Amino acid sequence: MPQPLNYLKETASQTAGPYVHIGLIPAMAGFDIFEKNFSNVLVTPNTAGERITLEGKVLDGTGTPLRDVLLEIWQANASGRYNHPADRSAGALEPEFRGWGRAGSDFDSGLVTFETIKPGAITDKAGRKCAPHINVWVVARGINIGLNTRLYFSDEEAANAADPVLNLIEQPTRRSTLIAKRSERAGKVVYSFTINLQGPEETVFFDV
Amino acid sequence: MNVQAPALRDPRLNRPEPFTPPLGDGGFFQRDRSIHPPAHAPGYKSSVLRSPRQALLSLENSVSEITGPVFGHNDLGPLDNDLIRNYAKDGDPVGERIIVHGRVLDETGRGVPNTLVEFWQANAGGRYRHKKDTYLAPIDPNFGGCGRALTDETGYYYFRTVKPGPYPWRNYVNSWRPAHIHFSVFGSGFAQRLITQMYFEGDPLIPVCPILTTIPDKDALDRLVAPLDLNASTPFDSLAYRFDIVLRGQRSTYFENRTEGN
Numbered sequence: 001m002p003q004p005l006n007y008l009k010e011t012a013s014q015t016a017g018p019y020v021h022i023g024l025i026p027a028m029a030g031f032d033i034f035e036k037n038f039s040n041v042l043v044t045p046n047t048a049g050e051r052i053t054l055e056g057k058v059l060d061g062t063g064t065p066l067r068d069v070l071l072e073i074w075q076a077n078a079s080g081r082y083n084h085p086a087d088r089s090a091g092a093l094e095p096e097f098r099g100w101g102r103a104g105s106d107f108d109s110g111l112v113t114f115e116t117i118k119p120g121a122i123t124d125k126a127g128r129k130c131a132p133h134i135n136v137w138v139v140a141r142g143i144n145i146g147l148n149t150r151l152y153f154s155d156e157e158a159a160n161a162a163d164p165v166l167n168l169i170e171q172p173t174r175r176s177t178l179i180a181k182r183s184e185r186a187g188k189v190v191y192s193f194t195i196n197l198q199g200p201e202e203t204v205f206f207d208v
Numbered sequence: 209m210n211v212q213a214p215a216l217r218d219p220r221l222n223r224p225e226p227f228t229p230p231l232g233d234g235g236f237f238q239r240d241r242s243i244h245p246p247a248h249a250p251g252y253k254s255s256v257l258r259s260p261r262q263a264l265l266s267l268e269n270s271v272s273e274i275t276g277p278v279f280g281h282n283d284l285g286p287l288d289n290d291l292i293r294n295y296a297k298d299g300d301p302v303g304e305r306i307i308v309h310g311r312v313l314d315e316t317g318r319g320v321p322n323t324l325v326e327f328w329q330a331n332a333g334g335r336y337r338h339k340k341d342t343y344l345a346p347i348d349p350n351f352g353g354c355g356r357a358l359t360d361e362t363g364y365y366y367f368r369t370v371k372p373g374p375y376p377w378r379n380y381v382n383s384w385r386p387a388h389i390h391f392s393v394f395g396s397g398f399a400q401r402l403i404t405q406m407y408f409e410g411d412p413l414i415p416v417c418p419i420l421t422t423i424p425d426k427d428a429l430d431r432l433v434a435p436l437d438l439n440a441s442t443p444f445d446s447l448a449y450r451f452d453i454v455l456r457g458q459r460s461t462y463f464e465n466r467t468e469g470n
């Protein structure tokens with residue numbers, strides 16, 4: 001018998017359930033309990049970068065929006081720098097910009113929104129430029145383990161075409177499932193997205 | 209699961225031998241999907257239309273995955289880890305008073321320091337304080353049902369609450385959830401993000417729960433069951449349960465001369 005390695009096993013995931021709001025967004029469950037709450041607004045008046053609204057839905061296998069889904073996003077700032085010690089890239093750090101937010105879908109429409117800034121391009125360890133993107137994590141009743149995906153930006157065609165992750169996707173048609181579409185509404189920049197859990201336009205999910 | 213003794217269960221399940229390789233800054237260890245529930249688990253009916261059917265695209269971790277949000281004590285309030293007091297209006301909530309405590313570890317056995325742990329649960333009668341919960345058991349006016357804590361430098365966390373009750377739900381006509389507490393944990397990188405549920409030693413609903421039994425691995429299921437920890441109880445006040453949570457480990461970078469990337 002060789003020596004034992006003694007690694008631990010990761011704790012198994014379980015669904016967030018229909019009442020995930022109680023713990024993560026209590027105001028949506030219908031009550032006020034914490035002094036400080038997390039939200040879907042990532043920006044303060046001082047945040048550098050282009051203000052954007054991310055707006056989208058998560059659809060089930062019948063095309064029906066999930067109305068009890070919770071999304072979290074994690075992103076770099078406008079300089080392409082994550083607010084985390086493991087990001088040692090050269091971009092300017094903004095202590096006030098955490099780069100993370102969470103949102104529950106509207107109980108009627110299923111719409112999910114975030115107020116944030118468009119992140120800058122990221123440089124990976126090999127020195128390659130990666131297209132600007134936002135990392136997304138999806139949990140809900142019926143989702144047994146959180147789903148990881150990304151949102152890229154429709155007006156970054158050249159950067160998207162060169163992006164090493166988008167280029168891992170074999171079918172060009174599937175790459176488009178990760179592209180949020182830019183529009184302007186009442187002077188605000190809106191990026192719209194749809195996350196399809198199943199079907200011919202199933203979103204690309206990552207095993208990260 | 210049917211252990212009657214008050215002692216902690218087999219310590220090999222959750223407690224590591226000391227093993228501390230250099231602190232990692234590479235990608236996370238490959239996730240062992242065989243110990244997690246599959247996305248499509250027909251016995252849990254809600255998963256049928258909400259499960260991706262394409263293969264997940266494997267992504268070698270980049271800076272986007274090894275980084276994640278950082279939280280601090282400024283994000284929390286003083287009563288956030290005391291569910292007996294954080295929503296009390298005119299007295300304590302009804303139910304068995306318990307302390308839940310444990311460590312957040314990574315797969316190498318190292319404690320995960322300063323990480324945010326969030327938890328939520330039904331009240332002692334199995335009713336959630338949520339506008340979509342219509343179970344006939346009453347709301348407890350003194351119980352909110354949620355809290356959060358930041359682990360200390362060793363990965364340790366604790367909170368106080370009342371033991372949640374089981375509750376019925378629509379899967380089969382007569383499906384009941386075992387008593388459980390939902391947990392959300394961050395870790396240091398977004399790829400460690402985890403939501404799970406803690407169950408209580410000896411609960412006869414555990415082996416018949418359609419959600420719990422989505423887990424294909426018996427040991428992985430057992431690791432979600434918190435043992436009664438009499439040594440941590442407060443005499444004449446609260447029982448205690450211990451629940452350790454293991455997040456993915458991170459590879460160390462031993463030599464810089466290899467190529468990284470996707």
Ligand SMILES: [Fe+2]
Pocket residue numbers: 017330385388390
């Ligand atoms: Fe629950």
